[in-house]
Amino acid sequence: MAVQLRRPILVGGVGLSFSLWILQSWHHSIVQLGEYGILGAIAVGGTLWLFQQKTPKRQSIDNSPVTRETVEKAIAQAASAIERLAVEAKEPAQLRQQLIQLNKEFERQELRVAIIGGKAVGKTKLVQALNQLSFGQQLTFQETPALFTSTDSDRQAETTALVQANAADLVLFVTNGDLTETEFQTLQQLIAVNRQRTLLVFNKQDQHIAEERAVVLHALQQRMQTLLKPEDTVAIAASPSEIKVRQHAVDGAIQEWREQPAPAIEQLSDRLATIATQERQQLIWATTQRQALALKAEAKTLLNGVRRDRAIAIIEQYQWIAAAAAFANPVPALDLLATAAINAQLVTELGAIYQQKFSLQQAQTVAGTMGSLMVKLGLVELSTKAVSTVLKSNAVTFVAGGAVQGVSAAYLTHLAGLSLVEYFQSQEVAIDSEKLNLDKLSQTLQKVFQQNQQVTFLQGFVKQGVERLLQKPPQPQLAES
Helix, strand or coil, rough: CCCCCCCHHHHHHHHHHHHHHHHHHHHHHHHHHHHHHHHHHHHHHHHHHHHHCCCCCCCCCCCCCCCCCHHHHHHHHHHHHHHHHHHCCCHHHHHHHHHHHHHHHHHCCCEEEEEECCCCCHHHHHHHHHHCCCCCEEEEEEEEECCCCCHHHHHHHHHHHHHHHHHHEEEEECCCCCCCHHHHHHHHHHHCCCCCCCCEEECCCCHHCCCHHHHHHHHHHHHHHCCHHHHHHHCCCCCCCCCCEEEEEECCCCEEEEECCCEEEEHHHHHHHHHHHHHHHHHHHHHHHHHHHHHHHHHHHHHHHHHHHHHHHHHHHHHHHHHHHHCCCCCCCHHHHHHCCCHHHHHHHHHHHHCCCCCHHHHHHHHHHHHHHHHHHHHHHHHHHHHHHHHHCCCCHHCCCHHHHHCCCCHHHHHHHHHHHHHCCCCCCCCHHHHHCCCHHHHHCCCHHHCCCCCHHHHHHHHHHHHHHHHHCCCCCCCCC
């Protein structure tokens, strides 16, 4: 198959750069070789670049086998998350029912197979053809909604398709030609990220001439070599095109009719039978583990929602305390954190909500670390400028000398509290001040700051802060004359 160079300028540039390196390194040799030597150097550079381009980058895939013990551990973690939710919130009856069902999965015998792919690739015909085969009670097949659609309603169907695929033990990803980049990315997500057992099925091969079939199949196997074994990429024709049959009678009469050939899916059916025999238990365990992890994540999301509501109330309390302190004793912007914005008691109370227990000394260390990060990231100065800009729009409130410091202290406390909430939510186990991931904490701070920089939010926050500091009720708006 010919290789098409779609970036000639890039190829030429790389080749020229490589040739210059050759000229510097082998100066005397190149002089003797003359113009042919230069052309050869360029050719060598281009060849090496092409070689690097054709060398596939290997994916980091976890191929460690799933054992019953790892599945039981995942179920136990999900159960623990559900129990914690029951203690801190309402009784999670639906999640408990899902947990009971998970334990029954160990006794399941049949494999659930999801047929997934884009529009018009032959999913329905493939399901019909597979259902005609005798797999006993070992395999059940489910067609999912089409992927890679563009309308809003179909995007929901696409999400449903991926959910159904992740709930299956085995996925048949159907395509009718070479992979598009979107198809390849979806396969990467299923195999490398979700650890989903997958077969790539090249359907409608009868619509290609024999030489093209071999080329397409080889291209698919090469493209997927870092993700799938060669035998897991198969070519079929689930519903071959009708063929014309002509019969010549003895008397010279000719009869013609069209026949529908039988599905050509032997390679796929053989592979399915092998997997059902050799990998059944492993696939069921892997699916059960994925479901347990998803159940744990759902319980944790619900729990985080409950905890966040409690945390926001505490943050609001401390942000106005910080505002009052800074308003009463105005200080330079960079001293706000040390005097008012973050205090150890806030760290302690937020940690208690998220089962992250700190001693007073540890809480002080965390508060100091947060303050240092906010100064280094420039958030203190940026926050003060943002608050000042909003306050300048109202000359009456701006003349209050400590208003900027007071509202800035409240705003910084708000950011610090939300950042700690985000950070604690991501923790699986209790931490102490010495185990803080400063890089992650810094990223969280920047993310929270960006999320709370919207003009409408700042205007509302500053207005609320000024009203609290000056103890003035909201002024009614004047009617237009």
